[in-house]
Amino acid sequence: MNTPVPYDPQRLAHCAGEIIVNVRELSALGWTPATSSNFSRRMDEQHIAITVSGRDKGKLTEADIMVVDLDGEPVATAQKSSAETLLHTQLYKRFPEIGCVLHTHSKVQTVASRLYAGPGHVHLEGYELLKAFSGNTTHEISVELPVLPNSQDMHTLAAQVDCLLDRQAMWGYLIDGHGLYAWGRDMPEARRHLEAFEFLLGCELELRRLQR
Numbered sequence: 086m087n088t089p090v091p092y093d094p095q096r097l098a099h100c101a102g103e104i105i106v107n108v109r110e111l112s113a114l115g116w117t118p119a120t121s122s123n124f125s126r127r128m129d130e131q132h133i134a135i136t137v138s139g140r141d142k143g144k145l146t147e148a149d150i151m152v153v154d155l156d157g158e159p160v161a162t163a164q165k166s167s168a169e170t171l172l173h174t175q176l177y178k179r180f181p182e183i184g185c186v187l188h189t190h191s192k193v194q195t196v197a198s199r200l201y202a203g204p205g206h207v208h209l210e211g212y213e214l215l216k217a218f219s220g221n222t223t224h225e226i227s228v229e230l231p232v233l234p235n236s237q238d239m240h241t242l243a244a245q246v247d248c249l250l251d252r253q254a255m256w257g258y259l260i261d262g263h264g265l266y267a268w269g270r271d272m273p274e275a276r277r278h279l280e281a282f283e284f285l286l287g288c289e290l291e292l293r294r295l296q297r
């Protein structure tokens with residue numbers, strides 16, 4: 086067994102505080118029902134602060150945030166990290182610039198994932214809000230939000246995500262019948278991307294309803 090690399094407890098307190106404040110707000114919107122969803126923040130090059138599995142995400146305290154290494158192994162704790170830890174660490178490992186990963190289960194995200202699982206992506210085009218995604222300076226672009234088949238095997242899901250990342254730059258993906266992953270360089274950017282996807286998916290669902 087490898088000796089765990091120590092981390093700065095003050096940095097953990099800072100990251101945990103950021104997660105707690107933001108996730109309470111997301112939870113109040115109804116995006117984390119029934120203990121679903123998970124959240125993480127990069128602490129340094131080797132440590133990730135992430136939610137403990139199974140906790141009520143609307144009532145997070147510091148005791149509900151733990152540390153894992155980039156392989157998802159718990160550091161200096163016997164707690165069990167999110168069942169979906171691998172989907173977080175794969176992003177941190179691959180992209181050193183990623184600082185925050187947010188996963189939610191809103192109704193809009195879940196319904197959209199079911200409707201667009203067939204084509205395997207949601208085509209988002211013509212919206213001013215597309216400028217919310219970092220790197221986009223005009224609404225005259227389109228974004229393909231991938232939709233992956235769900236699996237209880239995180240290695241299967243992570244392999245699918247890796248294939249997508251080989252092909253395209255992206256700030257998030259949906260999992261069929263499950264929810265949305267979104268990320269950014271820090272918490273505000275990850276949150277902006279998450280909110281933009283939620284809003285744009287809501288628009289697409291509303292348009293489909295009106296066009297019926």
Ligand SMILES: CSCCC(=O)C(=O)COP(=O)(O)O
Pocket residue numbers: 119120121122123136137138139140166167168169188
């Ligand atoms: C009750 S939700 C099922 C698991 C899930 O999808 C999720 O997001 C929460 O899992 P965690 O282990 O992170 O609590």
Ligand SMILES: [Zn+2]
Pocket residue numbers: 121122123169188190263264
């Ligand atoms: Zn989930």
